[in-house]
Amino acid sequence: MRLHRLQMTAFGPFGSTQTVDFDELAAAGLFLLHGPTGAGKTSVLDAVCYALYGKVPGARESGHSGAQGSALRSDHADPAVPTKVVLELTVAGRRLEITRQPAWLRPKLRGKGTTTEKAQSLLREHDAAAGAWKSTGSRSHHEIGEELTQLLGMSRDQFCQVVLLPQGDFARFLRADAEARGKLLGKLFATERFGEVEKRLAERRRATETRVKEADADLLARAHRMQQAAGDAMDLPALTPGDPGLAATVLAEAAVARSTAREQLDVARAALDAAEAHRAEAGRKAAEVRELARLQSRFADARARADRLEEGSAVCREAERVMERSRKAEAVAPALDLRRAAEAEHRAATAADRRARALLPAERAGDGAAGLAAAARRAAEELGGLESARRAEHRLHDLTAARDRLDRQERDDEEAIQEAEEWLAGWEETRAALQARAEAAQEAATRAEQLAAGQEPARRRLEAARERDRLVAETRTAHKRAAAARENAAAAHEHWNTLREQRLDGIAAELAAALREGEPCAVCGSPEHPAPAGMSAGHVDRAAEEAARADHRRLQEEADRAERHHAGLRESLAAAVAEAGEDSTEDLARELAELTERHRREHLAASDLHPAREELRRAEQEHARRTADRQEAAVRAAARVGHRERLDQERATLEQELAEARGAAASVAARAAQLERTVTLLDEAAEAARAAEDAAHRLKDADARLADAAYRAGFETPQAAADALLDAAEHRALQQRIDAWQQEYAAVRAVLAEEETAAADRLPPADPAAAETVLAAATRRAREAASAYDAAERRCADLDRLSAEAARAARALAPLRAEHDKVARMAGLAAGTSADNERRMRLESYVLAARLEQVAAAATARLLKMSGGRYTLVHSDDRSGRGRSGLGLHVVDAWTGRERDTATLSGGETFFASLALALGLADVVTDEAGGVRLDTLFIDEGFGSLDDQTLDEVLDVLDSLRERDRSVGIVSHVADLKRRVHAQLEVVKGRQGSQLRQRGVPGRG
Known part of the structure; x- marks a missing residue:
């Protein structure tokens, strides 16, 4: 990784835009970043880290948490200028440009106040063929951070430790104990995975231990169930889950319990066979006694029933006599039915004749059927003559209605004319x-x-x-x-x-x-x-x-x-x-x-203008309508005069004709209704009179036939024959009574004739109760023996089943216990608690110890040159006190030949020892990160504790890092370094914010 150019705007103490040309500084190989305290030397390194990872180094991150954008922003910057960091670098053969702009409060474009501008990130790559920058497509903070982390091959903590070398941290590392060294090395080499392995092994040990205890508890529960099934035949010692001999003890006790249960089963089977034989013998004897008692009771019952049947024989003969008279009376039954029907018909016809005559006038009540029929014909003829009078009466009704309509129309027209004249008077x-x-x-x-x-x-x-x-x-x-x-x-x-x-x-x-x-x-x-x-x-x-x-x-x-x-x-x-x-x-x-x-x-x-005009329009329309109505009413009144006269003349003529036709009735319709009712009553009365006369003749003929039939059947009177006749129900009842007596009598005689029943009657009386008592006692003893056998059989089956389950559980427990023993042994070795781990070194400490040994070897190569061949750093596995071993670090003094702890070094010795350690650590971390070349390094402070000779030796070592075009930046305010290091990046502090100046680089004065 090589840095080319850094540009900061409104960042930290820099109020304006400041640019660092690392290519110019790298040309000198070794350059100095200096300036007064508080000027912003560290802010340059913060800007590099912020551009790469979106955060400042961890030691200063606490000051930016929660509002990093506002904390990074310069107080000297113009409110309208955004905070921005642009870094150009080459990594993994790719030239990239990273732009980071944190969230900041900018003035509103309209009005007063501020608004929050969101954070922005941009990643561009230089296309050498096209000679231009192109976007990589990644704009989100997360995507850019992931891509850069993969390219750099190290986390932010690793970058800050191996590129921005903080000497104070390594001085503390030299004096720290094994725990503190472990924390730092763990962050740098990402050995958390080995710690996770320790945790996973511990978790697996607890899990396998839990499974073993659960399996032991399940096996012990099965043993207790076997003990409950075996009763007193099984005695378990005091066992707890996790005991090594638990499975063997349970299986041994289960075998003893099964053997005892089978012996008890054989005893119960013999007792059951004896009880079953005794119960069978008692049952046979009880059956014989029950049969004898049944036959004796059967013979006694038959003899008692025979006596009762002899007493009821007279009743049976009387029933037979009644049945015989009924059969004779059946020959008279048709004549009796005919007589009853004729009598019912006569009664009905006589009643109907009385009802019809009661509705006739008094003068017609004594007439016969012929007289009533003649009167009905005369009334019908008179009714036919009223048809023309009916039509006249309907016409008179229509004339009256028309005359009434004329009167109503005349009144309505008079009212309309009067209303119109009244309304028009005020128009x-x-x-x-x-x-x-x-x-x-x-x-x-x-x-x-x-x-x-x-x-x-x-x-x-x-x-x-x-x-x-x-x-x-x-x-x-x-x-x-x-x-x-x-x-x-x-x-x-x-x-x-x-x-x-x-x-x-x-x-x-x-x-x-x-x-x-x-x-x-x-x-x-x-x-x-x-x-x-x-x-x-x-x-x-x-x-x-x-x-x-x-x-x-x-x-x-x-x-x-x-x-x-x-x-x-x-x-x-x-x-x-x-x-x-x-x-x-x-x-x-x-x-x-x-x-x-x-x-x-x-x-x-x-x-009110529109309503007034509308009301005037409606009033004019009303005036025209009322004027027209008044004229039309006058015309209708004149036309009604002649019509009224014609109606009055026709009505007078019709009223004279109808007075003659209706007689004393109120109307022709009423007179016609009277005649229609009279015709109907006379017809009904004549028909009823004829029916009554016919029914009387038929009743007389039926009486004669009935008397002749009764005489021929042998009865003195028809009433005697009627009394002897039985209905179907009475006939069936008498026949069933006779048949039942005869059947019962035959059955009783059959029972009394049975030889077996008669022989049983001659024997002594049987005692079934005593036999049943003996049988119940035998049955109870057999049931108890069967229950005991079933219990013994179930006990054997339960013990067999539970023993098989316990054996399977014991077989399943064996691999669990073996797995637990193996996992527990591995967890103990990884945690450093096992006796096999002689140095009590944890797995993560072991890995870190190997890394520390590599760091010590890489640091020694530079420490020998810095100390003039005097000091060598060595790694130690010795335990310190009661703690664990693996992270010891000693220094060997070639002048004395003795090995001592790094905490005994002086201030200057501690500085170049920590610097050598930092450089060695940077080499090892670089190799660990995939061999990413680090062409730009920064070393922060600590040079003030060196004398001139030691400082020259340290600078020689740092100058040797320029091999293969590597540049090293020293961050210090030591004045003597300004004379020794010619390429300088100076931070100048001022009231308007800090500024950067590059001096002593090739091409500049």
Whole structure:
């Protein structure tokens, strides 16, 4: 990596744009970056780091956290100038240009105040073929940072340690303990992965230990379940998860429990066989006793039922006799049914005849069927003669309705004529009033337009008056400020003149201060200066004069601005006075208010113009309509006179005809309704009379047939035959009773005839209860034996199953325990806690120790030259106290031949030892980062502790780094280095911010 050019704008102490040409400085190989304390030497290195990584070095980053852009920005910069860092470098064969602009507060383009400008980054690459820069396409901070980190091959911490060599850090590194050295080396060589390996191994050890304990706990739980299944046949000792012999103990106890359980199973099987045989014998005997008791009970029941059947035999014979009489009566049943039907028909016909006669007039109640039919025919003939009267009555009804309509129309026309005449009587007054209303509204509209035209000028005068009043006050204030500004500017000008005169009086002393021995005088040219003028008390230098001049310029500009502001206010005031006149604001406001109120009233009155015109138009339309209605009503009244006379004449003729046709009835329709009802009643009565006479004849014939049938069947009277007749339900009930008695009697005789049942009756009575008691006791003993056998069998099965599971768990536990032992041994070795790790060195410390050994070897090559072959740095694996070993660092003194700790070195020795260590570390880190060549290095401070000889030796070593075009920058304020190092980059501190100057480089004076 080679730096070519750095440009900083408004960065750190640099208020303006400053440029560093590293190519010119690299031409000398070794260059010095110097300047007074606080001038900004370190800010140059901060700018390089910020351009590459977007952050300043870690030691100074805490000052920029949270608001890095504002912290990096120069307080001397113009508010409108952005903070920017541009770095041009070559890395991995690519020439790149990096531009970084942090977020900053810039003035708003419009108005006052500031706004935040976002941070920006840009990465460009130089195209050698085209001879131009082109963008890489990466603009985000993250993308540019990732790309540069990959090209550089090192992190920001590594870069700051191997390119910006901070000697103070390495001096502390020499005196630090192993823990502190480990932290620094871990950051540089990124050995966190080895620490992660230690953590992962520890985690795996805990995980495998947990799995082993979980497997032991599962095996122990299975053992407890086996102990519960085995009862007292298994005795487990006190075991805990993790015990080495847990699996063997559990499996041994399980084998003993299984053997005991099988012996108990054999005993239970023999007891079950004996109990089953005893239960079978008791069951056979109980069955024989139950069968004997059943046969004896069967014979006793049959004999008791036979006795009951003999007692009920008379009832059965009586039922048979009733059944026989019913069969004879069945021959009379058709005649009985016919007689019942004829009697029901006669009763219905007689009742209907009575109902029909009850509706007839009294004179017709005793007539026969023929008389009633004749009367019905006469009434029907009279009804047919009323048809023409009905049509006449309908015509009379229509005439009456037409006459009523004429009367209503006449009344409506009379009311319409009267209403129209009343409305038309006031027409002239109404029309005059509406015309006057429209004319008044028109006049108000004209006045409103005139008033509206005068409102806007009045409003402008009022606004101008208000502006006039405001400008009067501001003009007075501006006048006072302008006068004060002129006085301040005059006083500043006088002060500047005074200081300038005082400086001119003492200019000889100022020139004498710049004289150097052997250099010619700027005034006389002599290289000798025998009596240079001295500075007097209160001498005014150039900076004081320039400050007074700047104050005068600033105050004069303020006075000019105040004058311009005052003149502008006066012009605005004159324009406002010309617009508003001399009237007061209150008078103008009152005038505008009165004008506005008058315009509102006139506008309100003018708004009635359209409604007034519309109302006049509607009134004229109403006048025309009412005039036409009155004329039409008069014409209709004249036409109705002849029509009314014709209707009255026709109605009188019809009323005379209808009076004769309706008789005593209210109308012809009523008379026709009476005749229709009379015809209907007479027809119904005649039909009912004929039906009653026919039913009486049929009833008489049925009585004769019934008497003949009863006599032939053997009954004295028809009623006797009816009483003997049974219905279907009674017949079925008697037949079922007879059949049941006969069947039961036959079944009883069959039971009594059975030889087995009769023989059982001759034996002594059986005792089933005693036999059942014996059987229950035998069954209970067999059930208990079966339960004991089942329990023993389940115990054997459970123990077999649990033993198999325990064996599988024990087999699965073996690889877990082996894996845990291996992981625990590896974790102990990596953590340095194992007895096999004699030096108790952690894995990360081991890796760092190898790196430290490489660093010590690389540092020794330069330390030997710096110390004149006296000192050598060596790495030590010895333990310090009770701590761990691996990061010891000793120095070997060739003069004494002894090895001692680096903390015993003196100040100067510590400096060149730490410098050698830093350079060696830079070489090792460079190799670790992929061999990226570092063509530009910076060494920060520490040279003040060296004597002249040692400083020469250190500079020789640094000068040797120029091999293969490598440049080294020394950051120091030691005055003697200015004489020894010719190429210099000087930081000059001033009131307007620091500036950079390059001196002593080829091509420059």
